[in-house]
Amino acid sequence: MSSIDYLRLLQLAAPETFLTLTGLMVLAVDLIVGRGSAPGTRIILSGSVAATGCLLAAGGLFLLPVYGTFAAGMLVADPLTVLIKVSLVILTLFTVLLAFSDAAPLADPGEYFALLLFACVGMMFLTSAEDLLMVFLALEFTSLSLYILAAFNKQSPHSTEAGIKYFLFGSISAAFMLFGLSLVYGVTGSVQLPEVAAGLARAGNDPLALVALVMIAMGFGFKVAAVPFHLWAPDVYQGAPIPSAALIASGSKVASFFVFAKVVVIGFGGAPAAVGSGAAPVWVILLGIMAAVSMILGNLAALVQVSVRRLLAFSAIAHAGYMLLGILAGTEGFGPLVYYVITYGLATVGAFGVVSIVQARTGSDRLCDFAGFHRRFPVLAFCMLIFMLSLAGIPPLAGFFGKFYVFAAAVKAGSLALFILALATSTVSLFYYLQVLKQIYVGETADASHWEPVPITVSVALLAMAFGVTLLGCFPDLLLNRITIALRITGF
Amino acid sequence: MTPLQICLLISSLLFAIGLAGALTRRNAIIVLMGIELMLNAGNLNFIAFWRFGPNPEALTGIMFVIFSIGIAAAEAAVGLALIIALYRHYKTTDLDQINSMKG
Numbered sequence: 105m106s107s108i109d110y111l112r113l114l115q116l117a118a119p120e121t122f123l124t125l126t127g128l129m130v131l132a133v134d135l136i137v138g139r140g141s142a143p144g145t146r147i148i149l150s151g152s153v154a155a156t157g158c159l160l161a162a163g164g165l166f167l168l169p170v171y172g173t174f175a176a177g178m179l180v181a182d183p184l185t186v187l188i189k190v191s192l193v194i195l196t197l198f199t200v201l202l203a204f205s206d207a208a209p210l211a212d213p214g215e216y217f218a219l220l221l222f223a224c225v226g227m228m229f230l231t232s233a234e235d236l237l238m239v240f241l242a243l244e245f246t247s248l249s250l251y252i253l254a255a256f257n258k259q260s261p262h263s264t265e266a267g268i269k270y271f272l273f274g275s276i277s278a279a280f281m282l283f284g285l286s287l288v289y290g291v292t293g294s295v296q297l298p299e300v301a302a303g304l305a306r307a308g309n310d311p312l313a314l315v316a317l318v319m320i321a322m323g324f325g326f327k328v329a330a331v332p333f334h335l336w337a338p339d340v341y342q343g344a345p346i347p348s349a350a351l352i353a354s355g356s357k358v359a360s361f362f363v364f365a366k367v368v369v370i371g372f373g374g375a376p377a378a379v380g381s382g383a384a385p386v387w388v389i390l391l392g393i394m395a396a397v398s399m400i401l402g403n404l405a406a407l408v409q410v411s412v413r414r415l416l417a418f419s420a421i422a423h424a425g426y427m428l429l430g431i432l433a434g435t436e437g438f439g440p441l442v443y444y445v446i447t448y449g450l451a452t453v454g455a456f457g458v459v460s461i462v463q464a465r466t467g468s469d470r471l472c473d474f475a476g477f478h479r480r481f482p483v484l485a486f487c488m489l490i491f492m493l494s495l496a497g498i499p500p501l502a503g504f505f506g507k508f509y510v511f512a513a514a515v516k517a518g519s520l521a522l523f524i525l526a527l528a529t530s531t532v533s534l535f536y537y538l539q540v541l542k543q544i545y546v547g548e549t550a551d552a553s554h555w556e557p558v559p560i561t562v563s564v565a566l567l568a569m570a571f572g573v574t575l576l577g578c579f580p581d582l583l584l585n586r587i588t589i590a591l592r593i594t595g596f
Numbered sequence: 597m598t599p600l601q602i603c604l605l606i607s608s609l610l611f612a613i614g615l616a617g618a619l620t621r622r623n624a625i626i627v628l629m630g631i632e633l634m635l636n637a638g639n640l641n642f643i644a645f646w647r648f649g650p651n652p653e654a655l656t657g658i659m660f661v662i663f664s665i666g667i668a669a670a671e672a673a674v675g676l677a678l679i680i681a682l683y684r685h686y687k688t689t690d691l692d693q694i695n696s697m698k699g
Contacts, residue, residue, distance in 0.1 A: 267678050268691075278635070278667075285638070293650055342697050
């Protein structure tokens with residue numbers, strides 16, 4: 105074993121190190137300066153430190169990226185992972201800004217913001233891992249932070265329930281994943297993705313390899329909330345504090361889908377063909393079924409939801425189905441998938457932001473609580489219009505182009521049946537998104553009580569996200585060109 | 597039967613017992629114990645594959661296990677904390693009674 109060049113490690117992991125230090129600083133600031141002040145002051149104090157840290161980290165990543173590989177794929181920084189990391193930090197930044205809202209009275213704002221940053225660090229390590237050990241460690245690091253974030257509101261039984269459900273489902277799937285990884289190690293003798301790919305290709309039709317692939321797919325299927333591993337999602341989205349739910353729905357999904365696609369495309373590329381079913385490798389069949397069921401169940405279940413957060417959860421399950429199409433398309437679908445996931449994350453955080461405003465003022469998130477929102481906050485109602493239509497995939501918003509590129513890649517890859525299903529279910533999804541907008545714009549309500557004004561940070565964050573979704577929709581090349589160039593450099 | 601096969605049998609059994617415990621028991625703490633068993637089954641696999649594999653001088657397997665033992669400990673800590681929070685609200689750790697959210 106060669107000695108480790110720590111200076112190089114520090115260079116490559118500078119953004120992660122910086123965010124970790126920021127997280128610790130948030131804790132210290134809240135403890136030293138914020139002690140004894142009002143909760144509102146403490147939120148603003150520690151939140152501004154966290155937001156500044158995110159801004160600096162995103163700026164540093166964007167302006168001064170460092171590329172390289174450390175310890176044979178333990179930590180890979182290339183243009184593609186840097187791009188994903190920038191989007192992760194920006195999504196975390198918006199989540200931090202949402203937490204300024206008074207929706208969830210945070211008992212310990214310092215800890216909350218620090219955990220948000222730690223979760224972001226975990227996701228960043230996850231994106232840059234090309235080694236199954238790092239994938240597992242980063243996945244668990246992210247998950248453990250998110251479990252605590254989901255259960256953070258100790259006053260609310262719903263939040264605790266969301267946390268425990270997320271934790272139990274999450275750790276069972278982590279155990280499946282670990283067992284699957286151990287079998288991969290047994291079959292291939294390595295945990296580095298390129299060598300794993302070679303080993304799996306050598307192994308051919310080894311039943312052990314099949315079991316391993318199924319178990320790993322289960323682990324990732326849980327993280328991205330694809331049916332049949334989605335059971336936690338509605339409860340967590342509904343019960344967790346809103347910024348936590350927003351991060352689970354956006355950042356965690358971006359990172360998990362990216363690494364899922366990387367593991368599948370690089371690692372399983374030469375995976376064994378399914379026994380007796382011709383040429384299609386087993387993971388294609390497996391992911392195809394997961395995608396189809398997610399699209400159908402997610403969209404149909406969302407139709408009957410009363411709680412908007414549950415509705416967003418089922419829509420997230422449906423979107424996971426569409427995103428799986430991108431993974432199925434292989435290398436062809438990688439770029440579209442990245443674009444889709446990032447724009448989806450942006451629109452989802454925005455939608456959760458609007459829900460948090462309503463929930464803080466009415467105490468719940470039922471559809472009928474949104475009635476008259478347009479009269480109270482016309483600009484924010486318009487933001488919600490953009491988010492919902494983008495999620496539904498209406499041009500010229502970003503969601504449309506995401507779906508368009510992913511579906512096009514799926515057709516090119518030859519999964520025509522899934523494409524038709526996606527198109528059909530996508531039409532169904534328009535109904536429930538419009539249901540929300542209908543309440544906002546034409547819903548009748550007798551409640552004429554005065555609503556407190558929205559905190560400035562939340563409005564700014566929502567406007568920025570709405571602007572981002574529109575901009576990326578009108579000029580998809582802004583992001584897509586970067587992704588394509590990054591993919592070419594990375595060699596996909 | 598080779599030693600590797602015996603180890604794999606034991607670990608598969610351990611995994612199955614853990615999974616059965618996690619899925620059938622209603623007490624959150626016993627579910628947590630089941631999950632720990634499942635994680636340890638994975639660890640046992642790694643050790644077995646490392647020890648009886650083609651190149652035991654590369655320390656990949658044992659390194660993975662050391663890290664995953666750490667992860668399992670962290671998971672137990674978070675899990676127990678969550679269970680305590682749960683108990684404060686519901687005065688029970690029976691998972692069947694924790695269903696306040698319906699859709």
